[in-house]
Amino acid sequence: MKPIGPIPPAFADQEGTLMIAGRAAEAWVAAHGSPVFVYDFALVRAQVERFRAAMPAGVRLHYAVKANPYAPLVRATAPLVDGLDVASAGELAEVLAYKHGAAISFAGPGKRDAELEAAVRAGVTLNVESEGEARRAVAIGERTGIAPRLAVRVNPDLELRGSGMKMGGRASPFGVDAERVPALVREIVASGAEWRGLHIFAGSQALDSDALIETQAATVALAARLAEESGRVPPMVNLGGGFGIPHFAGDTPVDVARIGSALSGVLDARGALLGDTVFAIELGRWLVGEAGVYLTRVVDRKESRGETFLVVDGGLHHQLAASGNFGTVVRRNYPVAVAGQMGAPANDAVSVVGCLCTPLDRLADRVVLPRAEVGDVVAIFIAGAYGLTASPSAFLGHPAPAEVLAGAS
Amino acid sequence: MKPIGPIPPAFADQEGTLMIAGRAAEAWVAAHGSPVFVYDFALVRAQVERFRAAMPAGVRLHYAVKANPYAPLVRATAPLVDGLDVASAGELAEVLAYKHGAAISFAGPGKRDAELEAAVRAGVTLNVESEGEARRAVAIGERTGIAPRLAVRVNPDLELRGSGMKMGGRASPFGVDAERVPALVREIVASGAEWRGLHIFAGSQALDSDALIETQAATVALAARLAEESGRVPPMVNLGGGFGIPHFAGDTPVDVARIGSALSGVLDARGALLGDTVFAIELGRWLVGEAGVYLTRVVDRKESRGETFLVVDGGLHHQLAASGNFGTVVRRNYPVAVAGQMGAPANDAVSVVGCLCTPLDRLADRVVLPRAEVGDVVAIFIAGAYGLTASPSAFLGHPAPAEVLAGAS
Numbered sequence: 001m002k003p004i005g006p007i008p009p010a011f012a013d014q015e016g017t018l019m020i021a022g023r024a025a026e027a028w029v030a031a032h033g034s035p036v037f038v039y040d041f042a043l044v045r046a047q048v049e050r051f052r053a054a055m056p057a058g059v060r061l062h063y064a065v066k067a068n069p070y071a072p073l074v075r076a077t078a079p080l081v082d083g084l085d086v087a088s089a090g091e092l093a094e095v096l097a098y099k100h101g102a103a104i105s106f107a108g109p110g111k112r113d114a115e116l117e118a119a120v121r122a123g124v125t126l127n128v129e130s131e132g133e134a135r136r137a138v139a140i141g142e143r144t145g146i147a148p149r150l151a152v153r154v155n156p157d158l159e160l161r162g163s164g165m166k167m168g169g170r171a172s173p174f175g176v177d178a179e180r181v182p183a184l185v186r187e188i189v190a191s192g193a194e195w196r197g198l199h200i201f202a203g204s205q206a207l208d209s210d211a212l213i214e215t216q217a218a219t220v221a222l223a224a225r226l227a228e229e230s231g232r233v234p235p236m237v238n239l240g241g242g243f244g245i246p247h248f249a250g251d252t253p254v255d256v257a258r259i260g261s262a263l264s265g266v267l268d269a270r271g272a273l274l275g276d277t278v279f280a281i282e283l284g285r286w287l288v289g290e291a292g293v294y295l296t297r298v299v300d301r302k303e304s305r306g307e308t309f310l311v312v313d314g315g316l317h318h319q320l321a322a323s324g325n326f327g328t329v330v331r332r333n334y335p336v337a338v339a340g341q342m343g344a345p346a347n348d349a350v351s352v353v354g355c356l357c358t359p360l361d362r363l364a365d366r367v368v369l370p371r372a373e374v375g376d377v378v379a380i381f382i383a384g385a386y387g388l389t390a391s392p393s394a395f396l397g398h399p400a401p402a403e404v405l406a407g408a409s
Numbered sequence: 410m411k412p413i414g415p416i417p418p419a420f421a422d423q424e425g426t427l428m429i430a431g432r433a434a435e436a437w438v439a440a441h442g443s444p445v446f447v448y449d450f451a452l453v454r455a456q457v458e459r460f461r462a463a464m465p466a467g468v469r470l471h472y473a474v475k476a477n478p479y480a481p482l483v484r485a486t487a488p489l490v491d492g493l494d495v496a497s498a499g500e501l502a503e504v505l506a507y508k509h510g511a512a513i514s515f516a517g518p519g520k521r522d523a524e525l526e527a528a529v530r531a532g533v534t535l536n537v538e539s540e541g542e543a544r545r546a547v548a549i550g551e552r553t554g555i556a557p558r559l560a561v562r563v564n565p566d567l568e569l570r571g572s573g574m575k576m577g578g579r580a581s582p583f584g585v586d587a588e589r590v591p592a593l594v595r596e597i598v599a600s601g602a603e604w605r606g607l608h609i610f611a612g613s614q615a616l617d618s619d620a621l622i623e624t625q626a627a628t629v630a631l632a633a634r635l636a637e638e639s640g641r642v643p644p645m646v647n648l649g650g651g652f653g654i655p656h657f658a659g660d661t662p663v664d665v666a667r668i669g670s671a672l673s674g675v676l677d678a679r680g681a682l683l684g685d686t687v688f689a690i691e692l693g694r695w696l697v698g699e700a701g702v703y704l705t706r707v708v709d710r711k712e713s714r715g716e717t718f719l720v721v722d723g724g725l726h727h728q729l730a731a732s733g734n735f736g737t738v739v740r741r742n743y744p745v746a747v748a749g750q751m752g753a754p755a756n757d758a759v760s761v762v763g764c765l766c767t768p769l770d771r772l773a774d775r776v777v778l779p780r781a782e783v784g785d786v787v788a789i790f791i792a793g794a795y796g797l798t799a800s801p802s803a804f805l806g807h808p809a810p811a812e813v814l815a816g817a818s
Contacts, residue, residue: 066766066805087766090806108805110708110720110764129720130711132783155713171716173762173771299519302539304564307580311519311538320801325735327769353582355519357475357496360736362582374541389803392729396475396517396798397499 001349001366003249005335007381008290010043015343018293018379021406025295025339025377032402034377035296035314039068039384041076041408043291048080051283054260056267060280062105064241065091067284067385068292074098076408077287085238085282086124089115096122105238107153107199109173116140120148127153127199127238129175131184138191150188151196151236154181154226158218160242161211163203174201178222182230189232197234197277198223205244205285209255212242213262220266220274227273236278243286247382248332254286285385292384294319294401295339296363298376299355307366308350312378315354315361318401320391322363322380323354333364339377341370352378356396410758410775412658414744416790417699419452424752427702427788430815434704434748434786441811443786444705444723448477448793450485450817452700457489460692463669465676469689471514473650474500476693476794477701483507485817486696494647494691495533498524505531514647516562516608518582525549529557536562536608536647538584540593547600559597560605560645563590563635567627569612569651570620583610587631591639598641606643606686607632614653614694618664621651622671629675629683636682645687652695656791657741663695694794701793703728703810704748705772707785708764716775717759721787724763724770727810729800731772731789732763742773748786750779761787765805 011018018025021040028038051061060082065074069091078084078098086092087108092115095104101123106115109129116137119126121144128134128150141148153175176184181198189195200219206212216239223237243254267279296314303309316323324331336352338344348371354361363380372378393400420427427434430449437447460470469491474483478500487493487507495501496517501524504513510532515524518538525546528535530553537543537559550557562584585593590607598604609628615621625648632646652663676688705723712718725732733740745761747753757780763770772789781787802809 069806086806088764088806090808094806108764108766109711109718109762110722110724112708112722112764130709132709132711171714171718172768173711173713173718173720173760174766174768177713299521300539300541302518302541302582304582304586305580309518309580309582311582313519313521315519326801327734327767351582353518355497355517355521357517357583358736359581359583389805390801392735392799392801393803394798397478397495397497397503399499 001368002333004333004364004367005248006246006251007335007337010040010290011381018337018339018342020293023406025379028404029295029297029377032404035294035318036402036404037292037294037383037388039070039073039292039403039405041291041405044077044288045080047287050256054256055281056260056264058278059263060278062238062280062282063287064282064284065095068288068387069094069389070403070405072405072408073288076405083280089118092118092122092124105151113140117144120144120146123149125149125151125196127151129153131176134184134188138193141193147192147194149194149196151199152176152181152184152188153199153201154178154222156200156202156219156222158202158215158222160203160206160215162208163206163242178226181226185230185232195232195235197236198226199238201240202242204242206242207244207246207251207254209258212254212259215242216259216263217266220270224271224274233273234277236280238280238282241281241283241286243283245286245289245382247334289382289385292382292387294380294383294387295377298372298374298378301374308348310350310352310372310378311355312352312363313355314401315356315363316391317356317393317395317398318388318391319363319380319383321386323361325360326390331365333367335381336364336367337379338370338372339379344370346370355398410777411742413742413773413776414657415655415660416744416746419449419699420790427746427748427751429702432815434788437813438704438706438786441813444703444727445811445813446701446703446792446797448479448482448701448812448814450700450814453486453697454489456696459665463665464690465669465673467687468672469687471647471689471691472696473691473693474504477697478503478798479812479814481814481817482697485814492689498527501527501531501533514560522549526553529553529555532558534558534560534605536560538562540585543593543597547602550602556601556603558603558605560608561585561590561593561597562608563587563631565609565611565628565631567611567624567631569615569624571617572612572615572651587635590635594635594639594641604641604644606645607635608647610649611651613651615651616653616655616660616663618667621663621668624651625668625672626675629679633680633683642682643686645689647689647691650690650692650695652692654695654698654791656743698791698794701791701796703789703792703796704786707781707783707787710783717757719759719761719781719787720764721761721772722764723810724765724772725800726765726802726804726807727797727800728772728789728792730795732770734769735799740774742776744790745773745776746788747779747781748788753779755779757781764807
């Protein structure tokens with residue numbers, strides 16, 4: 001049998017019926033159907049507070065909308081954070097209802113002219129990913145008569161050790177190689193665009209606090225070096241994010257207090273050149289991932305050649321990452337539980353499979369759970385980030401699941 | 410650098426501009442926007458004809474709708490095939506417009522009662538995946554007063570060697586273990602349900618013709634054994650599919666003529682017990698995969714640390730499998746071409762990356778192509794099956810791509 005990932009702290013010590021935002025899992029399913037994503041907003045708020053308590057005063061918190069663009073969640077989160085980061089014109093159109101353009105930034109390779117223009121018109125900061133993109137944005141500024149707000153996304157010559165996805169230190173489609181950034185900064189300033197600063201994103205989903213501390217320090221140092229080499233002070237430096245959350249057995253959470261304390265020291269010592277620079281940290285998964293639970297009902301319980309399968313009415317069409325098919329090399333189990341039997345003895349060896357007619361649709365592979373019968377509800381945790389929108393929801397033509405935000409006001 | 414997969418025969422020998430269904434790739438993009446999926450129906454028709462020419466008379470051809478449920482494609486394909494296989498109530502609702510219920514079968518684990526009832530009411534054959542599901546279907550038949558049409562999906566005690574996805578020969582969420590099938594068949598017949606036969610699916614995406622021949626022979630033998638042990642002749646035996654198509658360098662097509670010839674021998678020798686049984690082969694990918702081309706425009710061409718990236722306006726949100734994130738262990742390149750330069754010398758080492766802000770979004774990894782500039786169109790082949798609906802199309806909020814069926818009438 002294989003281990004399951006750690007159940008997030010808000011749910012780990014529950015006994016009996018799984019409660020989410022004060023309501024039983026079965027009640028959520030009864031009210032909204034199965035499968036359903038339930039997001040407990042109190043947990044998002046708690047993460048924001050944890051961040052604020054740990055980080056130096058003045059460090060801004062941005063929400064990376066791509067982690068979960070569910071509109072009620074974004075609307076509720078927007079007032080708690082200092083900025084929203086979007087990755088497409090679609091996300092931009094959504095968030096303009098919740099945040100002023102000046103507090104929104106737009107990163108991502110392959111921005112089309114129409115996307116650049118939407119951002120320029122909305123007064124959004126464009127994190128430009130290449131010299132070519134910068135020039136297209138400047139041209140759009142000239143054509144529209146609106147000075148574009150431009151920051152340069154940097155492909156740093158450092159990488160975030162232990163990050164789930166490395167995004168720096170190598171050839172990359174993201175950002176401009178650090179050594180070419182000073183020339184581009186000068187070109188942007190000379191163009192008459194509004195110079196907004198630097199976006200330096202070295203990796204994501206890292207659980208090694210020391211690596212995060214080291215990377216933040218190196219990122220601030222890189223920003224200082226680029227400021228000096230370009231002769232232009234960045235009004236803002238987006239330090240990226242990279243704070244991971246535990247998904248798999250053996251994972252442990254990042255120590256935000258320690259990271260904040262180290263960053264405080266780094267910023268205190270940053271020198272005059274970056275004295276007026278505002279720093280931001282951009283988080284998606286860390287803010288919302290653990291707030292979400294995916295609930296799905298057991299439709300069949302079947303034996304085959306000595307193994308037991310719980311067939312549920314959800315599947316990889318809503319939970320691609322949990323099925324091990326999105327960005328993971330080795331398939332490992334997300335945290336999973338039988339919602340009616342939290343804390344009960346686990347003595348039933350099963351695999352939890354989805355309702356799709358493909359062997360890929362396996363949500364938990366050979367795990368030991370309390371015994372579940374047909375009709376019982378299974379909970380897959382860490383469903384708050386990169387869940388529904390990061391899954392092939394149209395695959396095999398099943399209905400869309402409900403999403404519910406609880407506790408937002 | 411890494412190899413790319415073989416361009417399908419209909420496109421491989423083209424020179425100059427890529428033509429799809431008699432129209433230039435750039436014209437398709439100009440007419441429908443970028444990115445766009447273009448399906449050339451003449452290629453689907455040719456596959457159907459290839460199947461008919463190769464297979465013994467009387468062997469039925471079913472289309473597995475999940476491979477591509479695009480409505481105009483299903484509508485055009487339905488009259489050419491003998492049956493449609495669906496995997497959800499959503500697919501069922503779609504195809505009832507094109508095919509009588511008696512020519513539709515519904516397979517898949519985790520069918521809910523509402524799905525079973527929809528199938529019973531439509532007179533669709535249910536390939537039941539477990540004893541429990543069979544009993545639920547029988548109960549629905551009693552409640553509605555309509556005898557359900559039931560076939561048993563068998564988890565065979567054999568597997569398709571070399572198949573991309575193994576679905577037999579082991580513990581499986583699909584079907585009923587062969588050794589338990591006779592008892593279930595007798596139970597179904599005794600219940601008053603309409604007994605429809607057996608569905609035996611041993612694997613998919615196999616390119617080894619010998620393995621397919623061997624598996625078909627073993628499947629017919631298994632059907633005969635189950636008929637004898639159950640004392641009930643199956644009116645139909647669905648032999649599954651499993652015919653693969655080349656995706657990666659070194660892949661070669663299956664030899665349908667040889668498979669058909671071998672199956673002919675097997676069926677001629679099948680003995681009296683299966684003398685009146687109708688045989689069907691169920692194909693998805695093989696019928697429609699090569700008919701589709703995904704066209705996407707280059708938005709940026711950028712250098713980073715000695716590598717060149719073509720950033721396109723498509724990505725893994727439409728082409729998850731081509732990005733290596735769906736069911737593949739080792740990432741390999743799908744066939745890809747610069748649409749305006751078919752047959753031109755390849756001397757530009759590039760990676761083709763999508764517009765999503767994630768390192769996973771790579772459509773071609775370190776390949777050598779003719780030189781492409783911003784504005785050029787890149788073609789990803791084998792986009793006719795498991796493309797758009799098998800991808801996380803909502804990820805990052807980009808607009809839906811167009812789909813076009815060409816040459817259908």
